[in-house]
Amino acid sequence: MDTKNLRGVEVKDADKGEVTAVFSTLNVIDKDGDVTLPGAFESGAEVLISAYGHKSWEGALPVGRGTIHERRNEAVFHGKFFMDTDAGRDHFQVVKALGEKQEWSYGFDIVDSDMGEKDGQPVRYLKKVKVHEVSPVLIGAGVGTRTLAVKTGARGDAHKAIRPHQTPITNRPWDESAMLEGIPDTTKVDDLRSVFAWVDGDPEKKSSYKFPHHHGVGGPANLRAVLGWIAVLNGARGGVALPEEERKAVYEHLAQHLRDADREPPELRPLAGGKQLSLSEEAYDVIGRIGAYLDSARRVDALRAQKGKHLSQINVEALEWVGEELDRLMTEHKALVRRLHDTPREATAEEYVRFLKMMRRAR
Numbered sequence: 001m002d003t004k005n006l007r008g009v010e011v012k013d014a015d016k017g018e019v020t021a022v023f024s025t026l027n028v029i030d031k032d033g034d035v036t037l038p039g040a041f042e043s044g045a046e047v048l049i050s051a052y053g054h055k056s057w058e059g060a061l062p063v064g065r066g067t068i069h070e071r072r073n074e075a076v077f078h079g080k081f082f083m084d085t086d087a088g089r090d091h092f093q094v095v096k097a098l099g100e101k102q103e104w105s106y107g108f109d110i111v112d113s114d115m116g117e118k119d120g121q122p123v124r125y126l127k128k129v130k131v132h133e134v135s136p137v138l139i140g141a142g143v144g145t146r147t148l149a150v151k152t153g154a155r156g157d158a159h160k161a162i163r164p165h166q167t168p169i170t171n172r173p174w175d176e177s178a179m180l181e182g183i184p185d186t187t188k189v190d191d192l193r194s195v196f197a198w199v200d201g202d203p204e205k206k207s208s209y210k211f212p213h214h215h216g217v218g219g220p221a222n223l224r225a226v227l228g229w230i231a232v233l234n235g236a237r238g239g240v241a242l243p244e245e246e247r248k249a250v251y252e253h254l255a256q257h258l259r260d261a262d263r264e265p266p267e268l269r270p271l272a273g274g275k276q277l278s279l280s281e282e283a284y285d286v287i288g289r290i291g292a293y294l295d296s297a298r299r300v301d302a303l304r305a306q307k308g309k310h311l312s313q314i315n316v317e318a319l320e321w322v323g324e325e326l327d328r329l330m331t332e333h334k335a336l337v338r339r340l341h342d343t344p345r346e347a348t349a350e351e352y353v354r355f356l357k358m359m360r361r362a363r
């Protein structure tokens with residue numbers, strides 16, 4: 001579920017509680033990098049008016065209903081509040097009193113879309129959407145930030161891939177845990193969008209963002225992180241539960257960084273069919289799992305230290321075993337590198353060499 005902003009609300013009939021909202025988004029790049037094409041909306045489709053801030057997704061009763069229409073290059077909502085209910089009357093009076101200051105958003109599912117380019121920037125073309133409801137919302141000044149704050153779904157939250165953007169690229173070692181710890185929880189929405197590829201929840205909370213791949217706010221994109229997350233999209237580390245359109249959109253965000261670095265991005269493969277990971281994806285899978293395991297070990301150790309305790313013997317033993325396996329890998333890696341470099345044109349050999357080097361740095 002996505003939402004987009006409605007503007008230009010007009011009170012048609014105060015006694016009947018009728019309003020009309022006009023939003024001119026067709027064929028224009030909106031604040032989220034989407035272009036809604038003519039014909040995307042089903043003219044005459046019936047939709048509900050949600051309680052303020054999409055609260056009907058959380059159980060609040062709807063406060064009205066209406067229909068949507070396309071008119072030339074505009075999409076128009078004609079609605080009527082339930083004036084025989086307290087909630088309907090209250091919502092209408094607020095909308096009427098706020099006038100032009102009142103903004104709205106509408107909740108929809110993507111039926112058909114394509115990634116593309118318009119005016120020299122990557123965009124997502126919305127070719128067909130199914131609108132479920134419109135809702136009055138609070139939006140302050142600020143392009144992008146406040147718009148995202150009302151890009152809400154079934155929990156009043158946002159569920160959307162962040163559009164691709166150009167940044168410097170680096171291939172230096174990647175420490176996701178340290179990077180995340182360096183971003184304050186009070187970071188602005190626009191700054192959070194500069195670090196991650198997906199938002200899943202309240203866009204003003206750092207915890208809602210997924211797929212981190214930048215070295216801090218406004219920092220360069222890390223190729224190792226980008227390749228690791230593409231491997232995850234292809235099923236590594238257990239994969240991710242994303243709608244297919246959004247999986248593709250996250251992939252396009254990550255893949256663009258690789259293209260900016262003059263690297264051909266790995267293919268995004270269909271998840272159906274249980275296809276095995278490639279050799280390089282296995283490497284990124286191992287690296288990701290080791291990193292997550294070490295982060296967990298540090299976290300548990302810190303918590304137990306606060307209580308004057310230490311890691312249990314079984315956890316200490318497990319850490320030792322991991323270290324022994326890494327030592328074994330390091331003992332063998334020189335011979336592996338020499339052998340693999342005998343066939344440097346083989347893509348799998350080159351990827352495995354990169355894996356060995358990254359494993360050495362991970363120790």
